[in-house]
Amino acid sequence: MTFLGRLWTLFVSGYPLLLEGLQTTLLLAVIGTIAGLFIALLLITVQSFHVMPGEPLVTRASKRLSARLSKIYVAFFRGTPMLVQAMVFYYGLNQMGVRIGFFAAGLIVVSLNTAAYLTEVLKAGLNSLDVGQTEASLSLGMSHFQTYVRVLLPQALKNMVPAIGNELIVNIKDTAVLSVIGVGELFYMGRAIASTTYRYTEAFILVSLVYLVTVLIAVEVLKRVAALFGKEAPRLTSQSEGLV
Amino acid sequence: MIHVKDVTKDFGDGNVLNDINLTFNDHEITVIMGPSGSGKSTLLRCLNYLEVPTNGTITVQDTVLKEDPKVLESVRKKVAMVFQSFYLFNHLTALKNCTLAPRRVLKLSDTDALNRAEDSLSEVGMAAFKNRKPSHLSGGQKQRVAIARSLAMHPDVLLFDEPTSALDPENVGEVLQTMTSLAKKKMTMIIVTHEMQFAKRIADRVIFMDQGSVIEDRPAKDFFAAPASKKAQAFLAHLG
Ligand SMILES: Nc1ncnc2c1ncn2[C@@H]1O[C@H](COP(=O)(O)OP(=O)(O)OP(=O)(O)O)[C@@H](O)[C@H]1O
Numbered sequence: 001m002t003f004l005g006r007l008w009t010l011f012v013s014g015y016p017l018l019l020e021g022l023q024t025t026l027l028l029a030v031i032g033t034i035a036g037l038f039i040a041l042l043l044i045t046v047q048s049f050h051v052m053p054g055e056p057l058v059t060r061a062s063k064r065l066s067a068r069l070s071k072i073y074v075a076f077f078r079g080t081p082m083l084v085q086a087m088v089f090y091y092g093l094n095q096m097g098v099r100i101g102f103f104a105a106g107l108i109v110v111s112l113n114t115a116a117y118l119t120e121v122l123k124a125g126l127n128s129l130d131v132g133q134t135e136a137s138l139s140l141g142m143s144h145f146q147t148y149v150r151v152l153l154p155q156a157l158k159n160m161v162p163a164i165g166n167e168l169i170v171n172i173k174d175t176a177v178l179s180v181i182g183v184g185e186l187f188y189m190g191r192a193i194a195s196t197t198y199r200y201t202e203a204f205i206l207v208s209l210v211y212l213v214t215v216l217i218a219v220e221v222l223k224r225v226a227a228l229f230g231k232e233a234p235r236l237t238s239q240s241e242g243l244v
Numbered sequence: 245m246i247h248v249k250d251v252t253k254d255f256g257d258g259n260v261l262n263d264i265n266l267t268f269n270d271h272e273i274t275v276i277m278g279p280s281g282s283g284k285s286t287l288l289r290c291l292n293y294l295e296v297p298t299n300g301t302i303t304v305q306d307t308v309l310k311e312d313p314k315v316l317e318s319v320r321k322k323v324a325m326v327f328q329s330f331y332l333f334n335h336l337t338a339l340k341n342c343t344l345a346p347r348r349v350l351k352l353s354d355t356d357a358l359n360r361a362e363d364s365l366s367e368v369g370m371a372a373f374k375n376r377k378p379s380h381l382s383g384g385q386k387q388r389v390a391i392a393r394s395l396a397m398h399p400d401v402l403l404f405d406e407p408t409s410a411l412d413p414e415n416v417g418e419v420l421q422t423m424t425s426l427a428k429k430k431m432t433m434i435i436v437t438h439e440m441q442f443a444k445r446i447a448d449r450v451i452f453m454d455q456g457s458v459i460e461d462r463p464a465k466d467f468f469a470a471p472a473s474k475k476a477q478a479f480l481a482h483l484g
């Protein structure tokens with residue numbers, strides 16, 4: 001049988017598993033990105049609190065402390081591999097007696113990771129806004145918090161639509177590492193097919209193709225979404241990879 | 245009424261404002277002139293505490309300004325500012341630029357805020373553009389919307405920092421015209437500008453600054469007829 005023939009046979013016999021894996025991958029990537037965005041909003045908000053000399057000491061201290069913790073969080077998740085985090089998280093929780101499934105553990109790790117990354121993106125987005133936006137808002141009597149919520153955040157979020165899309169694509173691919181803690185995503189299923197059929201090369205080429213097609217479709221979809229916001233979508237070029 | 249008492253400002257390398265003492269009266273139109281770097285913007289920005297003076301006090305309608313959010317918010321809603329670069333909220337339409345603070349700061353109902361915003365936009369001749377985003381407006385139109393955004397607060401005082409300096413020459417006229425019509429209503433206005441003809445037309449009083457100090461503070465008629473200081477004479481001659 002030819003190589004392509006073997007690939008096809010493998011696909012026909014393995015597609016229920018691949019489909020199941022793909023479904024898990026997509027769930028992890030999509031939910032993880034959305035949850036990560038919400039956590040990132042929280043993390044960047046506590047970093048953005050404005051400390052005023054006229055405020056009570058307790059208020060100022062708690063604002064500074066929460067900003068500090070948020071920065072430590074980001075540094076930790078950006079500074080360690082997701083694979084290692086997944087291990088720490090999964091084994092750590094189980095050792096502490098918290099029973100948690102593979103999927104849930106994986107989803108949490110992806111969300112926490114995405115949150116750290118998107119926090120940095122949001123921070124860059126906020127910093128890129130003209131200080132005049134803040135001054136105009138304050139000069140109208142808006143509070144620092146109102147300024148942040150009504151003026152700065154909406155503009156930063158709009159500017160980061162491409163980066164969110166980029167992160168979704170990264171997550172579709174990088175969730176492969178969760179196979180090591182037994183999450184039944186696409187790569188895990190590929191490994192299962194490989195080890196039962198002993199067709200390692202074909203199995204992994206098949207998995208690559210599924211990833212590629214999925215990512216290409218995701219890029220297309222994101223392009224349309226980004227167009228709604230009047231932004232350029234992430235592309236599969238060195239430029240968007242630079243953000244990874 | 246705004247009192248400026250013994251105000252200095254130091255950004256770290258020398259005084260940008262030296263011991264400024266001034267009173268701005270209600271219904272008075274004051275023009276602040278002076279060479280670049282003389283501290284005009286800094287003085288104006290001290291009046292609503294966008295810049296905090298190093299020393300001295302600013303009093304707005306009997307409230308002494310201090311770095312306390314509640315104090316500043318309550319004063320700033322009465323003292324509106326128009327910037328050289330407009331600083332319209334880029335994500336909002338002209339109308340929403342004008343309803344945001346009335347709703348969030350003055351806590352007006354949506355309908356009341358909307359009515360105010362529409363009135364303000366009409367006042368500056370921008371009602372027809374209310375649904376446009378700033379990116380779809382010319383410089384002069386943006387500045388008129390920025391003025392409307394201030395007017396919608398029904399402020400006691402309007403501060404202008406070179407409102408026409410960032411505009412193409414063909415857009416300057418419409419903004420000056422808008423300001424002239426506000427001046428006719430005897431709003432309290434404090435205006436930093438280099439537009440001499442405009443200043444002559446509307447100013448009650450001129451403050452001339454140089455190197456962080458007020459070196460002339462006189463009725464506009466007198467100032468333009470014969471500036472007392474050599475600096476001001478040279479400055480006016482230069483402006484033509
Ligand atoms: N945030 C700041 N930090 C340091 N120096 C500053 C700051 N803002 C202003 N200055 C300095 O203070 C001086 C006065 O500046 P200011 O902007 O008040 O002048 P101006 O009279 O408004 O000038 P222009 O006509 O050019 O607008 C300048 O020398 C300027 O460099």
Ligand SMILES: [Mg+2]
Binds near residue numbers: 284
């Ligand atoms: Mg200036």
